[in-house]
Amino acid sequence: MSAIKIGISGWRYPPWRGVFYPKGLKQDRELEFASHALPSIEINGSFYNLQRPENYSNWYAATPKGFVFSVKAPRYITHILRLRDVKIPVANFFASGLFNLQEKLGPILWQFPPSFKFDAELFEEFLALLPRDTEAAHALASAYHEHVKGRAQLDFDKNRRIRHAVEIRNASFIDPQFIALLRKYNVALVVADTAKKWPYYEDITSDFMYLRLHGEAELYASGYTDAALQRWANRIRVWRDGGQVADAHRIDSKVHSKDKRRTKRPIFCYFDNDIKVRAPFDAAALIELLKKS
Numbered sequence: 001m002s003a004i005k006i007g008i009s010g011w012r013y014p015p016w017r018g019v020f021y022p023k024g025l026k027q028d029r030e031l032e033f034a035s036h037a038l039p040s041i042e043i044n045g046s047f048y049n050l051q052r053p054e055n056y057s058n059w060y061a062a063t064p065k066g067f068v069f070s071v072k073a074p075r076y077i078t079h080i081l082r083l084r085d086v087k088i089p090v091a092n093f094f095a096s097g098l099f100n101l102q103e104k105l106g107p108i109l110w111q112f113p114p115s116f117k118f119d120a121e122l123f124e125e126f127l128a129l130l131p132r133d134t135e136a137a138h139a140l141a142s143a144y145h146e147h148v149k150g151r152a153q154l155d156f157d158k159n160r161r162i163r164h165a166v167e168i169r170n171a172s173f174i175d176p177q178f179i180a181l182l183r184k185y186n187v188a189l190v191v192a193d194t195a196k197k198w199p200y201y202e203d204i205t206s207d208f209m210y211l212r213l214h215g216e217a218e219l220y221a222s223g224y225t226d227a228a229l230q231r232w233a234n235r236i237r238v239w240r241d242g243g244q245v246a247d248a249h250r251i252d253s254k255v256h257s258k259d260k261r262r263t264k265r266p267i268f269c270y271f272d273n274d275i276k277v278r279a280p281f282d283a284a285a286l287i288e289l290l291k292k293s
Contacts, residue, residue, distance in 0.1 A: 003240050003264045005068050005106065006287050007040035008279045009212070009272040020280045035063040038283050040070065040106065042270045046093075047072040047111070053097030053153035060101050068106040070165075070210075070268060071098060079113045083126045087140075090129060092148050095141035099134060099156040107163040107188070107210055107268055114198065117172040120181065127164075127185040135159045165190050165210035165268075169198040179203050179252040195219045202235075202248040204258045209239050211269040213282070223278035224271075226285075232269075233289040240267050 011034045012027070021030055034041060043059070045051060059069065074093055077086050098105060108130075131137035134156045144152050166182065167190035182189055182205035189203050191211045197219055213232070215222045224232070238245050242261030269286070271279035 004236060004267045004269070004290060005040035006269045006283050006290070007038045007042065007070075007271075008034065008274070008283055009042040009072075009270045010044040010274065011041055013274050013277075015275070016277050016280070019277045029062075031059060032062045034280065035067050038280065038287070039066070040068045040268065040270070042070045042072055042109065042272075044072045046096075047075050050074060050076075050092060050096050050148075052151050053100055056097035056100035056153075060104055063104065067104055068268075069101055069104050070106045070109055070270065071101075072109045072111065075111075078110055078116070082116055083122050086126065087129060088143060088145050091140050091143040092145055094131065094137045095144035095148055095152040095154060097153045098137070099153060102157050103160065105160065105162070107165050107208070109165050109167065109190070109210070109212075111167040111190075112169060114169040117170050118168075118175055118178050120175075120177050123178070124181050124184075127181060127187060130164050130185070130187070131162055132186075133159050133161055137162055163188070163206070163208055165206075167192050167212060169194075171199060174199060174201075174251050176252040176254075179205055182206065183256065183258060195222070200249060201251050202245065203250045203252055204239070204244055204256070206258070207261065208266040208268065211236075211267070213269065213271045213273065215273040215278075220273055221275040221278075222273060223276070224273075224282045224285075229282065229286050229289055232286060236267055236269065236286075236290060240264055 011031050021033055025033060077089050131140050138154055138156060141154055165188040186206045188206040188208055188210045191202050193213045195215050195217055214220055216224045216228050235245050242263060242265050244259035271283045273279050
């Protein structure tokens with residue numbers, strides 16, 4: 001299971017209190033509880049607002065050794081600026097405290113809105129900008145805007161790899177050129193199960209895979225049946241072991257070298273069906289299924 005991180009998207013949800021979280025548990029201890037129940041969590045507050053360095057430090061301190069955070073990148077970059085003139089905003093993001101997660105920093109998730117259409121030139125410019133390790137991220141973060149001054153954090157403990165994943169929601173991305181760009185920059189295409197609302201593809205574009213399970217039948221709400229979880233477990237085993245599933249739903253139909261690896265492939269999988277308190281229980285059930293492999 002060391003190559004597989006199964007978790008939840010976010011952790012602060014009022015309906016979870018008294019259901020997943022024990023009654024009476026203080027809100028500021030919810031992350032501690034969740035991180036001992038599951039090995040990874042997506043930070044999604046960073047999507048809505050630029051966080052502060054002390055937030056990342058506190059999250060690091062609240063979680064156990066071996067825990068991993070994925071970080072959802074700001075919607076200001078993806079949804080508002082829509083990748084135009086984003087060097088400084090990306091610098092601000094990396095200067096906001098991500099380095100304080102140290103070895104617990106996992107992939108960065110870049111989610112694009114349904115209205116965002118694929119533009120090959122613009123997208124490649126963005127992918128080329130993304131730092132691949134903490135040294136490159138430090139160099140980029142040093143260009144942060146003056147409004148971040150006083151709450152920027154550029155120190156890091158050692159050079160570490162930084163992974164990136166892209167989640168699409170517009171059919172214009174169903175283009176082999178898009179897949180070629182992701183492979184060129186070793187960026188993962190998010191396998192996003194969205195109750196058939198948005199594109200679902202399983203192209204392997206990086207040396208790791210990133211899954212987001214938003215709900216089997218109803219977006220953000222419905223849980224996953226035992227049969228559905230078993231299907232996900234079967235697919236994750238194949239991907240973890242370096243292969244590609246036989247019935248993969250792909251944008252690029254050609255078999256690529258990334259489809260087969262001689263070594264295990266890290267997997268990050270997050271449940272985002274939080275409305276009806278299904279996410280943490282589905283994540284735990286999937287972990288148990290995978291332990292049997």
